[in-house]
Amino acid sequence: MEINDLTPAEQRLRRAFATGATVDFRAQGEENGPERSVRAAVLRALLLNGPREPGEIAALKVVGARVTGLLDLRHAVVDSMIRLVHCRFDEAPRLVGAQLNYVSLRDSELPGLDASHTRIDGGLRLTRCRVGGQVHLSRAQISGALYLDGAEVIATDLTEPVLQLNQVSIDDDLCARGLRTQGLIRLDGASVTGSIDLEDAELNNPGAHVLNAESLDVGANLLGRRLRAYGRIDLRGSRVPGRVDLLRSSLSNPGGTALRASSCVIGELWLREGPRIEGRLNLRRAEVGQLQLEPEMLPDQVRLLDLTYTFLTPHEPAERRLPMLERDDGAFDPHAYEQLTGAYRRIGDDRAARVVQLAKQRRHRGTLPWYGRVWGHLQDAAVGYGFRPLRAAVWLLSLLAVGSITYAGHHPPPLKAGEAPEFNPVFYTLDLLLPVISFGQESAFAPRDWYQTLSYVLIVTGWILATTVVAGVTRTVSRQ
Numbered sequence: 001m002e003i004n005d006l007t008p009a010e011q012r013l014r015r016a017f018a019t020g021a022t023v024d025f026r027a028q029g030e031e032n033g034p035e036r037s038v039r040a041a042v043l044r045a046l047l048l049n050g051p052r053e054p055g056e057i058a059a060l061k062v063v064g065a066r067v068t069g070l071l072d073l074r075h076a077v078v079d080s081m082i083r084l085v086h087c088r089f090d091e092a093p094r095l096v097g098a099q100l101n102y103v104s105l106r107d108s109e110l111p112g113l114d115a116s117h118t119r120i121d122g123g124l125r126l127t128r129c130r131v132g133g134q135v136h137l138s139r140a141q142i143s144g145a146l147y148l149d150g151a152e153v154i155a156t157d158l159t160e161p162v163l164q165l166n167q168v169s170i171d172d173d174l175c176a177r178g179l180r181t182q183g184l185i186r187l188d189g190a191s192v193t194g195s196i197d198l199e200d201a202e203l204n205n206p207g208a209h210v211l212n213a214e215s216l217d218v219g220a221n222l223l224g225r226r227l228r229a230y231g232r233i234d235l236r237g238s239r240v241p242g243r244v245d246l247l248r249s250s251l252s253n254p255g256g257t258a259l260r261a262s263s264c265v266i267g268e269l270w271l272r273e274g275p276r277i278e279g280r281l282n283l284r285r286a287e288v289g290q291l292q293l294e295p296e297m298l299p300d301q302v303r304l305l306d307l308t309y310t311f312l313t314p315h316e317p318a319e320r321r322l323p324m325l326e327r328d329d330g331a332f333d334p335h336a337y338e339q340l341t342g343a344y345r346r347i348g349d350d351r352a353a354r355v356v357q358l359a360k361q362r363r364h365r366g367t368l369p370w371y372g373r374v375w376g377h378l379q380d381a382a383v384g385y386g387f388r389p390l391r392a393a394v395w396l397l398s399l400l401a402v403g404s405i406t407y408a409g410h411h412p413p414p415l416k417a418g419e420a421p422e423f424n425p426v427f428y429t430l431d432l433l434l435p436v437i438s439f440g441q442e443s444a445f446a447p448r449d450w451y452q453t454l455s456y457v458l459i460v461t462g463w464i465l466a467t468t469v470v471a472g473v474t475r476t477v478s479r480q
Contacts, residue, residue, distance in 0.1 A: 009035060009065070010042045017058055017080075018051040026064030026086065036064060040071035040091070047078045062087060073098045081122075084108060092133060102144070105129055112155075115140055116164070123172070126151050133157075136164045138186070145172035145194070154182040158205070161186040161212075170194070176201055184231075187213035195220040195242070198227050205231035207256070213238055224249055232279075235261045243268040253279035258299065261286050271297050272314075283307045295320045302327040304336045312343040318352035322359050332367050334360060392465045396433060399465075403429030403458055412447035420444040433462030 006014065009025065016023045028035040043060060052058050059081040067084070071093040078100050085106040092112030095103075102122030105113075112133030115124075123144030126135075131153045137146075146168075155162040162183030165174075173194035179201040196218055203210045210231025216222075221242035222235075227249040234257075235244075244261070247270050251258040258279030261269070263286060270292040271277075277299040284305045291309040295316060302324055312321070318340075325336045337360035344353040365372070407425040414420030421440055431442035432455050447455050 006042065007034065007037070010038050013038060013042065013060075013062065014046065014051065017046045017060055018053045019056045020059035020061065020081070022061040022063060022083075023065075024063040028064075037066045037068055038062070040067050040069040040089075040093075043067065043071055043084075044073060044076075047073065047080055047082065048076060050080070057081075059083065066090070070094065073100075106147075113137075120144070123147065129153075131155075134160055134162055134164060137168050138164045139167040139169075140165075141169045143171045146170050146174045148174070148176035148179050150178040151176070152180045154180070158183045158208075160184075165190055173197065179203075181205075181210075184209050185211045185213075187211065187216050189215050191217045193219040196222045198222075198224045200226045202228045203231065207253070208232065209234060210253075216240075218242070221245065227251075229258075232257050233259045235259075235264055237263045239265045241265075241267045243270060245270045246274065248273045250275050251277045251279065256280065257282055262303075264288075268292065293324075295324065298324055298327065300327060304328050305333050306335055308339060309343065311346065312340070315347065315349075318344065318355035318359075322356065325359075326363070332363055334364065337363070396462070396465050399433060399458060399461060400426070400429050403432065403454070406451070406454060407447075410451060412445040412451060414444055415446050416444075429458065432458040433465075435459075435463045 009028070012023050025036040043062075046060055050058060050060075057080075061081070061083040062085070064086045065084070065088075067087055067089045070091045071089070073093070073095050075097040076099070078098065081102045082100065083102075083104045085104060085108060087105070087108045089108065089110045092110060092114060095113070095115040095118050097117045098115070098119070100118065100120045100122075103120060104123075104125040106125050106127045107129065109130045110132070112131060112135065113126075114134075114136045116136045116138045117140065118137070119141045121143045123146065124137075124140075124142055125147040127147045128150040129148075129152070131151065133155050134157075135153055148163075153162050160183075162181050163185040166186045167189045168187075168191070170190070170192045171194075174192050174196045177197055177199045179198065181202075182204045184205055185203065190213070201224070208231055210229050211233045214234055214236045216235060216238035218238070218240045222240050222244045225245055225247045227246060229250070230252050232253045233251065238261070244266050245268075246259075249271075251274075256279055258277050258281060260282040262282050262284040265287045266289070268290040269283075269286075269288050272292055272294045274297055277297055279299060280301040280303065281299055282303040284303050284307060286307050288307070288309040290311045290313065292313050294314070304325065305328065321340055325333075325340065328336065337356055341353045341356045341360075344350070344356065404425045407423075407428055411423045411425075412428075414423075421444055423445060424439075424441060427439040428441035428445065430437070431439050442455075446452075
């Protein structure tokens, strides 16, 4: 080593390093006393040129030390394990561009950490660390897992991301259960081979982005049960083949977007059993295999343009799902109604599918000119746009009764006396109502005055209602 005049504490470290033994300073004097203080320059010298003993694996294992000065390992190549747990750092370690083996700073206090562009062949453990500044891991390559369980990262300068993980590559899991942050977390362009676990985490950055994870690539799941996020979560363009699990989570960004998952490809998206989302929910152009969504969690504004999903659970009546489509603040989107209709038909609920299609026609009616809206109201009242064919049958029977009674009291004169068949008011009315079937009555008799007007009304109404009944039957047969 090049450093001379080692303190007793540093001499203990030098002797233990050669064999990889652990040095625990927690029982040595006061926390900030000289008995527990080691210089960062000494740690650097040990890692780069420390003593070795044949047959032993050198490692830096320190517990409960105060590290004074700057631990500068920029662009260094270190093949020894680094384990500095329950330690307190006066300055933020700099590991930029370093090639490291395994690093654990568990339960330590740091003013920050700069490890961008670092390659770590093992894992990086920051479990229960208390960090008072930014953590930079952008473009780092971690062969193992990244552990942030129970960590607390709170920076005073919120102009920069408090946890910068953009373009990071992790070959295992990103474990961050119980993580607490104050500021922005950047995960855009990151790649995690395993899962991201944010269960029980609390992320705070009210009125701004709290998690920016655009184009995130996750190999398994994004877990966020009981997550509390105060700010905007942006997952635009991300790919999660497993679950995005937000069960019992609280998402809040009043006046802005609380969750944006537009253009994402997700296996399952769970939004259940949590309080109502405060802020906008944006799922536009997302592709979701199974959408688990409780109506109670939906905010006032939901954007669903071009959202596709295969299954929608839990099963709810169509009347409880339709408000989701009506809360989209964009233009009328027939695709959203078709998606909901398809979800109901896949589980065999044809009644709910018809309700959705009827709601689609009514919503579309509002986009038509006045004459189209008038005609739409008539179709809706008469036959429910063809989705209530039984209503059309009732109208036909009612008109049949009206026509039969009217013409029974006043027989229309025959066109050719002596050649006309015996008049039958029921079959004469059926001849007027049914556009295809002929009983020989309509062509043989010619009503006059208002009876003739009634015949015209019956003919026109019969065409409309009969066509509607046929269309309803055709839709039923085609679905089967």
